[in-house]
Amino acid sequence: MPKITVEKFLKLNENRNNFLKVKCLTDSIGLTNEINSSEVNRPGMALFGYFKDFVFERIQIFGKGEGNYVLTLAEENKLDIFEELFKYKMPICIFTYNLIPPESFLEIAKKNNVCVIISELKTADMVRNIENLTEEEFAESFTAHGVFVEVFGVGILILGKSGVGKSEATLELISKGHRLISDDTVEFKKLNDGRIIGRKNEFIKHNMEVRGIGVVDISRLSGMSAIRDRKRLDLVIELESWNDDEQYDRMGLEEKTYNILETEIPYLKIPVRAGRNICILIETAAKNLRLKEMGYNSAKELNKNLITQIGKKKSDNLI
Structure with a gap:
């Protein structure tokens, strides 16, 4: 099965003049992580502690719902959910609508070597653009x-x-x-x-x-x-x-x-x-x-x- 690294994923984006409108929040963390599909996953149920059907190996998209719930968990100091989430080797997390995740989320992501980026795009546009960007790589x-x-x-x-x-x-x-x-x-x-x-x-x-x-x-x-x-x-x-x-x-x-x-x-x-x-x-x-x-x-x-x-x-x- 074809795979690309997070670094290659970000390079493809750069070659298309920041097609995904992203900004990296974790510097060089997690760049060697591998992505094996242009399909994405929205980890809504995982944030509630249900991991049975968690497709963790895909690109993780945090839309408005997931992003705001992450902020709520941080405010309530429920960091154990973040710790549990990052036990799964996710390649990268992307927050849409320019939602900035809390510092506690970023620290746990860095500790587990997971890249976190934000984008100004809407979630639906992000999903479509990721497929457009990576389709050839996984074909x-x-x-x-x-x-x-x-x-x-x-x-x-x-x-x-x-x-x-x-x-x-x-x-x-x-x-x-x-x-x-x-x-x-x-x-x-x-x-x-x-x-x-x-x-x-x-x-x-x-x-x-x-x-x-x-x-x-x-x-x-x-x-x-x-x-x-x-x-x-x-x-x-x-x-x-x-x-x-x-x-x-x-x-x-x-x-x-x-x-x-x-x-x-x-x-x-x-x-x-x-x-x-x-x-x-x-x-x-x-x-x-x-x-x-x-x-x-x-x-x-x-x-x-x-x-x-x-x-x-x-x-x-x-x-």
Whole structure:
């Protein structure tokens, strides 16, 4: 099961310009605690001493009701409830509506190595934003070996054996204004809505290995407009060396797919040989996919017209 630390959770928030509108009250306490789900829990019953169904391993959200009750418990000096609550290894506590928990609550949280933060957001907004922020982190993942690029807004995974020309085709695509997401290895995640999202490799980033030249940093070589960090996967293209004995699809009537994370992605196999401009072929494939998504299939339209013409000629011959 995927997990992230509280530190990574807060970093994701920082990367989104404090998307959760939070402020940490416990400094560096509990940053190594692990979160294993984008689902949250509101510990209302636990504050009353009922822990049987307490889902303590989730992010704990203290809304207006829970937050005000925590203040009441502190005022009545019922700190034993806090002590009992923090026996459970909660990863993090979040108070919404900018409710500040009492000092006694914070001291016990620190003693038990639990991070406490406050947010100006409403509770419902906080729950929704946490799911939005962490969905990719907890999604099912798959790592592919290839190059992931964006061509005319289409996310394309380029596969092929070493030396077939993936890097050369990618460099030409970038020189024509298209963008690199990741080279060599690409991590794909399946989101709740079924989309497959590919992300840059955090170690390799936007570097590419080009034989004869070495490693080049595309972000510095071609500028920030030549890269992006993530993109939906729309098309898989496999490059292979031309084989005269193989019959290649000339019409495109058969629509093949490539299975990634139990999702069928449109798939093309493009043969490579001297004289074929792979960059133009990839661009054409991207445009053609967009046409299909808009309801126009060139191959099927041509085939339909041919059948109509053949039928018309047969009718004319019978007259």
